[in-house]
Amino acid sequence: MKAANPSSFERTPSADVPPVLEVRGVWKTFGDAVAVESVSFDVADGEFLFLIGPSGCGKTTTLRMIGGYLEPTRGDIYIRGRRMNDVPLEKRNIGMVFQSYALFPHMTVAENVAFGLRMRGVPKRERAERIANVLDLVELSEFADRYPVQLSGGQRQRVAIARVVVYEPDILLLDEPLANLDRRLRDSMRVELKKLQEKVGITTVYVTHDQEEALSMADRIAVMEGGHLLQLGTPSEVYNSPKSPFVATFLGNTSSYQATVSSVDGTFTDLEIDGGLTVRVVNGGDLEPGENCLVSVRPERVALFKASPPEDQNVFRGQIDFLSYLGAGVEYIIRIDGTDVTIRAHEALPAGQPSHREGESVYVAWEPGQTVYLKG
């Protein structure tokens, strides 16, 4: 199935399997407010897609439209090739995991898990078998007769997933499923969830505002802002080659600057940033002198030297303004000498101690190829 809009972000079909989910030019307006504007994407069979963006970017609205909890104002949603727009949500074979888990408090774990099967008329014996299997899968077998209030946050979360996975939905939808867990549990649930998704092989759309979750778990990430889908790609594509300033700054830390192209010289281009500094980037062949653009560099690409910095790199001398100790690493904010320009540098700490102190004079250096530039 081909998209009507050629500029939509489509996954190059690696197999002849049609996408499980197709979102085609979907809009959602509430009165005068536009929540989602012309969003299109496909999700392949078994794929783990993340919708990520700040609050109010339209990611949850998009998810709720896929699930049938909201009707699109315009555009179409197809699941396994079938148009879903007017299909009531109980008739769509979708599993939604809510941020609050929404477990039925008056039912035991087993009864909660049985609910979807009962609604589908699965006979009692088969039901019991499938419930046992799925509870085994999420390692909650011995909790089958407990009530949700008797479970911890992580256990409730797993029940919420088991409750929808058990009836083998076409698509699993997750709305910030880890948001209510404490940090340590969140980290371990991230691994478990990813493993579970791979094991079950279920097509999944996951909404979050947490970039770490998205980068660590996703097959592909869709970055949304202000109702628009800005970029869709693999985690490394989105992280390393952002197509817009928003994507560059939203995912991970970055130092970014407004710049003007000063000279184009074969493979390299020199850009002048505010403060009069010249930054060298690898020219993709699309930069002309005098053009404005945004340059950015990731803190982990920036190295610090006490003396004799490498040649053929972007090298500036500066002073360490601020140091934040992060345990596994340390982040420096360096002010370039003679300017107000600051740059972030991240240092992994294999030895346990930061190599530099606050106030120290250092050289910052990074390779021109590590600089990302965005036109306009």
Add this chain to the structure above:
Amino acid sequence: MTVVETDLGGYQKTVVDRLAPYAKYLLLSPMILLMLGFFVIPLLWLLRISFYESRGASGFGIGGAAGQEGGGFYVEGTWTLDNYVRFFTDDYFMSVMMFTIGFALLVTLVTMILAYPMAYYIYRAPPKLKTALILIVILPKLSNMLVLVYGLQMLLANNGLVNELIMLVGVSDEPIKLVYTLFSATVSKVLLVIPYTILVITATLHTLDPSLREASRGLGASPFKTFWLVTFPLSVPGTLIALLITIVWALGAFVSPSLLGNPETQTLRSRFRSRRSRT
């Protein structure tokens, strides 16, 4: 090893120190005093009086010239179960009591059947309609109970609006006797109680996480099944409280059976009053 008492620097706990943790209970005291003075103590006193020997004139008079022979309805300081035996063996009293209970159950049944759907509708209504509906529900409470009952009396009278309508539509050629019947007594009692019932059930429904309903639908349940399997069972505890309020209220029915009922529809409370005014 022996436990050595810690030296508090010679500090002795004063009475105030010891009582300090209980200071919070002072907040309860105005209400408790009120309940004690105007409800519990009089009730206990009444209970005590119920064990006095009767002088035979009437079982219900209270007072009389103290210490004077024949000057009261009961003999102070005596103990007897006669009054209870009389109450429970007298057909008249028993029938009144059975009616009281039956009437309360009828009123409760009708109230619950009408209140739950209304409460559910209010719960699901959009915000503006919701406010309007809640206002409609509590509006009757702004008028005096007697005004409401007399108003109903006029409405249901033989030449009242309801009967005029009945004859206009042609259901009946002559007015149907509505007022001073069990029907009118029930209608007025339900009207008096139902705002509380509706409000309590509405409040209960609003405590439910709306995502539970969404989850149920998403799992494949129709709107009706969602109501029957999720919303309703979860609203049962609050609904039982509403039921309790309704029963208690209906048991104490007095105005409705007196003013809109007939001699057959007399509850214990309305009986008490007529006996007393007669003596």
